[in-house]
Amino acid sequence: MVTTAEIIAKNKDYTLASWTAQNAWSPITMTRGEGVYFWDADGKRYLDWSSQLINVNVGHGHPHVIKAIQDQVAQISFAYPSIATEARGRLGELLEEVTPGRLSKAFFTNGGTDAIENAIKMARLFTGRQKILTRYRSYHGATFGAATAGGDPRRHGHGPGIPDIVRLPDPYAYRSPVYRGRTQAEGDAIMADLVEEIVQMEGPQYCAAILIEGYSGTSGIIQPSEVYWNRLRQICDQYGLLLIVDEVMSGFGRTGEWFGVDHYPNVQPDIMAVAKGITSGYVPLGATIVSDEIAAYFDDHVLSTGLTYSAHPLAMAAGVANIEVYRNENLIERSREMGKVLRQGLMDLAEKHPVIGDIRGAGLHQVIELVKNRETREPLSPFLGGLSEPMQIVARTLREKGMSTFVRWSMIFNCPPLVINEAQIQEGLDILDETLSLIDGYYEG
Ligand SMILES: Cc1ncc(COP(=O)(O)O)c(C=O)c1O
Known part of the structure; x- marks a missing residue:
């Protein structure tokens, strides 16, 4: 039998771990x-x-999800991305049902980072504008575009990222001086005013989108109230920006709603990025889900993006099975x-x-x-x-x-x-x- 020490030694000798100096990596096994x-x-x-x-x-080892993946692999092990499969159509349909309002079509990715990359790309293609506004205390992924979009310290240390990311101050009620002596709602209103001022200073005609986590995640679960969210939607409408909501972490029931943004019934995203809970990790999957209007734009404009593993059949089957579990249980x-x-x-x-x-x-x-x-x-x-x-x-x-x-x-x-x-x-x-x-x-x- 392979010992724990042997497993760890081979992992350390032949593989690289993320977000750490390798000598500091001291893994547990599973x-x-x-x-x-x-x-x-x-x-x-x-x-x-x-x-x-x-x-x-x-949770780990859910029998319904395991069976769905097993059944699918026995039928189709791989289909290239422009082939239509039953599971792909069904997952798209289920996502349309569970996501808010106008979101209607999904582009499937391998995970959260590339769901964000494609959200940024689609927002730029659709609006013809370049700037993406994001929060400091946020994380959106680890490739150059997504890492630049995320504002927390994980973006440091790998050189210049992508241009035209504009940073927004955080509605951090516990620490931001703006909130001292004020209620959360009062502070949030000021923070939203600042967002509007930044849009004006950056030039709305250059601003494609505000990108924000539906419910703040690993940067510290620093979440503004409805006051802030309603104003974000209103600023986007007033100045012609899209609202991209990153639900990679907060989606699929994590916060007690299907999506973090569902806590704010008046706020409809134009684009939503999901991953993680869409398959609970059983197979890697993400999706960039767009509104009817953006989907219609791509009816006769080329969607210039692609991934070999987009809409992988096993991921599609895992996604369908997960949504069934969320509903049935x-x-x-x-x-x-x-x-x-x-x-x-x-x-x-x-x-x-x-x-x-x-x-x-x-x-x-x-x-x-x-x-x-x-x-x-x-x-x-x-x-x-x-x-x-x-x-x-x-x-x-x-x-x-x-x-x-x-x-x-x-x-x-x-x-x-x-x-x-x-x-x-x-x-x-x-x-x-x-x-x-x-x-x-x-x-x-
Ligand atoms: C909010 C958010 N967006 C994007 C990502 C990136 O997703 P992935 O690691 O699947 O590429 C993460 C990962 O933790 C995340 O929490």
């Missing part, structure tokens, strides 16, 4: 997964508190309900552990931000640079105790699969409780 758990090669069980990369929404409602249990549990932890400065999110998409002092809100780890000592203790201890999740900057992400139950949420909260007890001493308030 040999199987079921529901909210997975197991390493030594048989240790992990509670998957972040659904891997916030994508395994239906009421996972969207479940995310909303279990999200309340998770949120209450995190609030109870905040009573015990003053290092918890802020709790943000919706549904099973929650983050806690840790601080040295609740008055000054000084973060427990600096925004730039590596993890501070207490955050390293957190990351190490969670892993030792069998919890797999994201720990970045001063934040711990709480985003388990949507199939999680109350007992499993409590199990996770208990691990967090024990872990935070180890760093209570770093609180300086």
